[in-house]
Amino acid sequence: PAAEAERDLTDGFHLVIDALKLNGIETIYGVPGIPITDLGRMCQAEGIRVISFRHEQNAGNAAAIAGFLTKKPGICLTVSAPGFLNGLTALANATTNCFPMILISGSSEREIVDLQQGDYEEMDQLAIAKPLCKAAFRVLHAADIGIGVARAIRAAVSGRPGGVYLDLPAKLFGQVMDAEAGAKSLVKVIDPAPAQIPAPAAVDRAMELLKGAERPLIILGKGAAYAQADDEIRTFVEKSGIPFLPMSMAKGLLPDTHPQSAGAARSTALKDADVVLLVGARLNWLLSHGKGKTWGDAPKKFIQVDIEPKEMDSNVEIAAPLVGDIGSVIAALNARLDGSWKVPPAQWTETIRAKKDANIAKMAPKLLKNSVPMDFHSALGALKNVIKERPDAMLVNEGANTLDLARGIIDMYEPRKRLDVGTWGVMGIGMGFAIAAAVETGKKVLAVEGDSAFGFSGMEVETICRYNLPVTIVIFNNNGIYRGTDTDPTGRDPGTTVFVPGSRYDKMMEAFGGVGVNVTSPDELYRAVSAAMDSGKPTLINAEIDPAAGSESGNIGSLNPQSVVKKK
Ligand code: ADP
């Protein structure tokens, strides 16, 4: 009879797992420890894939990019206090980038935490998470697990996607309840991200503006990539004939080699356009806030497509706000591209094409130099060809010069293949993104990393080897941050931005059974990366770059404050 009674019980552990599975969660990224070690084990036993990392921030970044790639919330599981805080950085980053993610952290005893009596890893995690994410919830009763998980999922993916914190106190996991009642308490979220149809009057207003434009421009942002409305967007761009400019993670939505791409004529396009249609792109610092030198003197009107109404007028006036989900909005615009539509004046499209051709021709010889030591251009010329030959590969990219130059040089051909530092321009996303890209898509992954950027998540090469993921990491090793040439004016220490000269990051990979290669020329780099991508074996290629190559902070050196009393 005791065994009989047990069979009819369930507990917090199992309800969490059942709630996640019921809602289609297939993978969890995390770091085990008190109080969630057994939860991870049980998830694995119940068929959820659990990818265990070496540091929570990397697991969190993996969950965040899984959310971007799949439109389902990526799940990160951490221990309390410090583990939670490590994961929280990734959750805040996900929220900033509008990626759906749920950070689930175990927490200590509420009774002790609230009286501040000094529990193991004591911290009021819910209060700390709240201002840094889209929503935060705590579940205290096993019977509420179903609702708690449902709320977290809906909050993460509906409207503007973002990060959600779910606090699960240690005591919850062991709570038992009747199995049948438990099963009934679970909630399968129906239509978690409902379509949001734009008002017809708003669509008309936007179309009128576009029709009157002489120099129209479409800017595609990562919201457009996230929306997975690839066909609608392509149809609109091609039928309208308007030049388009992809933001970094929207590259490949239409191929960078598309005749309407204004990518290589960015400055001209932004300066001279008269009507700009923003699709899932914010007018934040990455677009110079929609004003100033970048945008030139010619008066401009903005049309903005965004699911978040509050985004409108955030930096400049939006003449035609189009609030809705990108799929629905672009479909509505397509429906109005009828016989009365005229493609933009040839003078405009020709100006852009000429500028683009000139810039591409100017860049070409720099990419072909087979020099030793390599500089960023010659090394990236080699990687450009690797991706051209493998357009379905995932590309992860971070660094300063390594990021800015790769973004411009490596053409992308398919949607959601380029994953990078995003809205914050944050370093440290590299290995987390690479791991989730491999796990979620099953594709080969190429991570192009500055040597400094790699350092923030480098220990995860062990994770890559452990799960035998098809990830090729290329370290652009110029011995430091921006450059490898700084010195301490007093002569006491190394300069503040340099690392050990001649470091061999490839040896790190070998330590865990992966393949390590050191290369010094673009030809060698091309051959090594091609072989690694074809083999699919975890590989790290240390690419020796001239320590004098690179500029301070890459393209954004102007953001560095200058001392007015600096000694000469
Ligand atoms: P980028 O950095 O590429 O310019 P941003 O992150 O600045 O892109 O902008 C993405 C925008 O896309 C956000 O304002 C977000 O609200 C919006 N967005 C995300 N998903 C959707 C969607 N499905 N429909 C409409 N807008 C979306």
Ligand code: MG
């Ligand atoms: Mg460097």
